[in-house]
C-alpha cells in the first residue's frame with residue numbers, strides 16, 4: 001500500500017516529528033515523503049533511514065502556506081496513488097490536513113496515538129486527554145494526523161531517493177509580514193521533558209529556579225492557566241484543557257494544584273512528578289512521584305541533584 | 314462588516330467523562346453543556362469587538378438539535394444579533410463544516426470565525442474544512458485579529474514563535490488564546506438573549522467521513538511514591554533507574 005507522508009523541512013533541518021511520521025507511515029505501507037523548500041538533498045535523503053523510499057520535493061516555494069501545501073500534497077497524492085496520507089498534528093498539520101481532507105474527499109483522523117488496527121480503526125485522544133476514541137474512516141482515502149511524541153522514531157536503515165516535484169501550488173493565501181523567531185528553547189509540544197509551575201510560585205520573579213531546572217535537564221518550560229492569564233508567563237506555555245496538550249516522558253509540576261482542567265492537558269505524560277506544600281493537593285493522585293514540600297527549597301535542590309547526576313554520567 | 318461565528322457545545326470542564334452502551338456513546342448523565350470555551354472566549358468576543366468598532370452584524374451558527382438551544386442562548390447572552398441552528402445532530406467535523414459552508418455560501422460574510430478546537434473532540438478541523446469548501450484563505454490558530462478595510466492582520470503561532478500575516482477578506486480565522494478576554498454575560502444580555510432570533514434551517518444531509526465507534530478511559534494511576542523533600546538525589550536516581558526518563 002502506498003503511503004504519502006508530509007514533513008515540514010523549512011527549518012533547514014528535520015524535526016523529531018518528521019521521523020515519527022515516517023516511522024508511522026512505514027507501519028502502514030511503502031512511504032513516499034512530500035516536502036517543499038530549500039533543504040538539501042543530503043538532509044532529505046536521511047529520511048530513508050526511517051523507511052522512506054522516495055522524497056518528492058517542490059523547490060519552487062518556501063514556507064508553510066496552507067493553500068499552497070494543500071495543492072502540493074493533493075498533487076503528490078494523485079501522482080503516487082496514495083490511499084493514506086500522514087501528517088504530524090502540529091501547527092502546520094492543523095492548518096493543512098483539514099483543507100486536504102475536503103480537497104481529496106478523504107476522512108481525517110486527527111490526534112492519532114495508535115496505528116490502524118485490523119479493521120482500520122485508529123485510536124485518538126479525546127476530551128482533552130481524559131479519554132480515548134476509536135475512529136473508523138468511511139472514505140477510500142484517509143488522512144491521519146499524529147499527536148507529537150506518540151510514536152518513537154525507528155531507524156531501519158536505507159536512504160531515500162530525491163525527486164523534484166512540481167505541485168503547481170499557485171499564490172499563497174497569506175502574506176507573511178513579520179516573524180518573531182522561536183526563542184531557541186525546546187518547543188513545548190515536542191519536548192520530552194517539561195518543567196512546569198503554577199500560582200504556588202507567587203510571582204514571575206521566581207521563575208529563575210524553574211528555568212534553572214529546565215536548563216539543567218534540557219527541558220521545556222510550561223505553566224498553569226492563571227499564571228499565563230495574569231501575564232507571569234507567555235500564553236504559549238499554558239498547558240491544560242484550554243491550553244496546549246502535551247505528552248512528554250517527564251512532567252515536573254511545582255506549585256500547581258492539579259485542577260481537572262490542568263490534568264486534562266498533561267495526563268498523557270509518561271511520568272509525573274509533583275512538588276506541592278499541600279499533601280492534599282489533587283495533583284498527587286495523578287502523580288508517579290510526589291514531594292510534599294516547598295518549591296522554593298525543592299526546585300534548587302533538585303537542580304543540584306540533576307547537575308551532580310549529569311556530571312557523574 | 315458581516316461576521317459569522319461558529320460555535321459548538323462542549324461538556325462543562327468539570328464533567329465526569331464516562332461512556333455507555335458498551336463504551337460506544339458519551340454518557341450525558343449529569344453533564345452540563347457550555348459553549349466551547351475557544352468559541353466563546355475568543356471567536357465570539359473578538360467578533361463582537363469588531364462589530365462594536367466597525368459596525369455590522371454578528372451571526373452565531375451551530376449544527377445541532379433542539380436540545381442544543383440553551384447553549385445557543387448562552388452565547389446570545391454574551392452578544393450577537395441572531396443565531397442560526399442547522400438542524401442535525403453533529404457527528405463529525407466534516408459534516409459540521411460542510412453544513413456551515415453550505416449555509417454560508419453566497420451570504421457575503423466578511424469573516425467566518427471559529428474557536429481553535431473543541432475541548433471534547435480536539436480535532437481543530439472545522440475551520441480548515443470550511444475554508445477549503447468555500448475556497449477562502451484560513452488563518453489557523455490566530456492570537457490577534459485586526460481588520461483594516463478589505464484585509465485583516467493576524468498574529469498566529471508558529472513553533473515556538475509568532476508570525477504576523479495579512480489576509481484578504483473574506484477569510485476564515487480560527488481563534489486561540491490572546492485574541493480577546495472572556496466576557497461574563499450580564500442580566501440585560503441574558504434577558505435580551507431570550508427574544509433574539511434563533512432561526513432553524515434544514516440540514517443538507519452531509520455524509521460522515523469518519524465515525525467514533527468506541528471509547529475507553531486511561532488506566533488508573535498506581536499510588537504516588539512519596540520522596541523525602543530533603544533527598545532529591547533519591548528522586549533523580551528513581552527517574553534514571555526506575556522510570557528511565559532521564
Ligand SMILES: Cc1cc2nc3c(=O)[nH]c(=O)nc-3n(C[C@H](O)[C@H](O)[C@H](O)COP(=O)(O)OP(=O)(O)OC[C@H]3O[C@@H](n4cnc5c(N)ncnc54)[C@H](O)[C@@H]3O)c2cc1C
Nearest residue numbers: 198199200224225240241242255256257259261262277295
Ligand atoms: C473552563 C475552564 C478551563 C480551564 N482550563 C485550564 C487549563 O487549560 N489549564 C490550567 O492549568 N487550568 C485551567 N483552568 C483553571 C483550573 O481550574 C485551575 O484554576 C488552575 O489550574 C489552577 O492553577 P494553579 O494550580 O497554578 O493555582 P492554584 O490552584 O492556586 O494552586 C496553587 C498550588 O500551589 C501550591 N503551593 C503554594 N505555595 C507553594 C510552595 N511554596 N511550594 C509548592 N507548592 C505551593 C498550593 O498548595 C496549590 O496547590 C480552567 C478553568 C476553567 C473553568
